[in-house]
Amino acid sequence: xxxxxxxxxxxxxxxxxxxxxxxxxxxxxxxxxxxxxxxxxxxxxxxxxxxxxxxxxxxxxxxxxxxxxxxxxxxxxxxxxxxxxxxxxxxxxxxxxxxxxxxxxxxxxxxxxxxxxxxxxxxxxxxxxxxxxxxxxxxxxxxxxxxxxxxxxxxxxxxxxxxxxxxxxxxxxxxxxxxxxxxxxxxxxxxxxxxxxxxxxxxxxxxxxxxxxxxxxxxxxxxxxxxxxxxxxxxxxxxxxxxxxxxxxxxxxxxxxxxxxxxxxxxxxxxxxxxxxxxxxxxxxxxxxxxxxxxxxxxxxxxxxxxxxxxxxxx
Ligand SMILES: C[S@@+](CC[C@H](N)C(=O)[O-])C[C@H]1O[C@@H](n2cnc3c(N)ncnc32)[C@H](O)[C@@H]1O
Numbered sequence: 001x002x003x004x005x006x007x008x009x010x011x012x013x014x015x016x017x018x019x020x021x022x023x024x025x026x027x028x029x030x031x032x033x034x035x036x037x038x039x040x041x042x043x044x045x046x047x048x049x050x051x052x053x054x055x056x057x058x059x060x061x062x063x064x065x066x067x068x069x070x071x072x073x074x075x076x077x078x079x080x081x082x083x084x085x086x087x088x089x090x091x092x093x094x095x096x097x098x099x100x101x102x103x104x105x106x107x108x109x110x111x112x113x114x115x116x117x118x119x120x121x122x123x124x125x126x127x128x129x130x131x132x133x134x135x136x137x138x139x140x141x142x143x144x145x146x147x148x149x150x151x152x153x154x155x156x157x158x159x160x161x162x163x164x165x166x167x168x169x170x171x172x173x174x175x176x177x178x179x180x181x182x183x184x185x186x187x188x189x190x191x192x193x194x195x196x197x198x199x200x201x202x203x204x205x206x207x208x209x210x211x212x213x214x215x216x217x218x219x220x221x222x223x224x225x226x227x228x229x230x231x232x233x234x235x236x237x238x239x240x241x242x243x244x245x246x247x248x249x250x251x252x253x254x255x256x257x258x259x260x261x262x263x264x265x266x267x268x269x270x271x272x273x274x275x276x277x278x279x280x281x282x283x284x285x286x287x288x289x290x291x292x293x294x295x296x297x298x299x300x301x302x303x304x305x306x307x308x309x310x311x312x313x314x315x
Pocket of ligand 1: 015
């Protein structure tokens with residue numbers, strides 16, 4: 001499957017898992033694809049449902065895609081904008097990045113959001129306690145070379161085509177509101193922030209919210225797929241065996257890179273959970289037994305936990 005990459009970047013982007021999620025979704029019947037936590041939208045844009053409701057509590061993400069849908073942002077405008085702003089970035093040896101960041105934090109222009117997302121450090125998305133974008137510059141004043149501008153304008157054009165081909169609705173709202181308006185023919189794909197992983201203005205997550213999410217999904221009677229992590233070298237995600245214990249689970253090994261060094265490759269088992277069968281899924285009970293009996297090399301035994309872990313590249 002050729003993966004379509006969206007123009008906005010984020011550390012929690014599921015590009016590497018999209019094929020897996022799409023293959024599972026294609027086995028299920030549904031009228032509308034719903035994402036309460038759309039993030040960059042990479043999953044929906046690759047599943048390409050005919051009808052979709054895509055929501056997030058981060059207004060900048062929603063505003064960006066609404067602006068494309070309303071043709072306030074076009075690929076031509078993006079090219080013009082990035083060419084003009086890219087020259088200023090180069091001429092000021094990168095200092096201009098901080099001018100754009102201040103401007104964005106006062107008026108939230110979606111083109112500035114795109115500029116920041118593509119020239120900030122490591123393509124991260126992080127907001128401070130006041131909701132201001134606070135990622136530093138990537139330190140490459142020549143960031144917006146022609147090849148990158150062309151790549152971004154193509155990504156914007158592709159988004160427009162996907163949105164126009166289907167019936168897409170983007171909504172800035174909390175997941176509780178999204179869940180309270182579901183129809184039982186919806187397929188709900190959830191990719192919430194991982195508990196305790198990192199906290200920023202639009203992106204924190206607690207055990208209470210995880211419980212509410214579970215209750216909302218169960219009471220909706222919709223089919224759902226939930227992305228989460230199963231285990232890494234140090235610990236297992238115990239919520240899978242408590243809050244989500246009625247689900248089926250499928251797991252997949254994945255490597256996250258922190259920086260470029262081979263030694264910083266962190267293996268993690270990503271999981272998808274669902275209230276219906278997934279490809280190669282087993283019950284969470286069976287997964288628990290496999291881990292406890294060390295029949296699988298997924299993780300060390302659950303009692304060997306390391307409490308203070310840094311998950312620098314995860315969302
Ligand atoms: C793991 S990211 C989703 C990543 C997405 N699947 C992708 O591939 O780009 C989680 C998203 O949940 C959003 N979020 C956090 N808390 C939320 C809430 N209470 N309601 C709705 N969205 C929320 C964040 O803004 C973030 O975009």
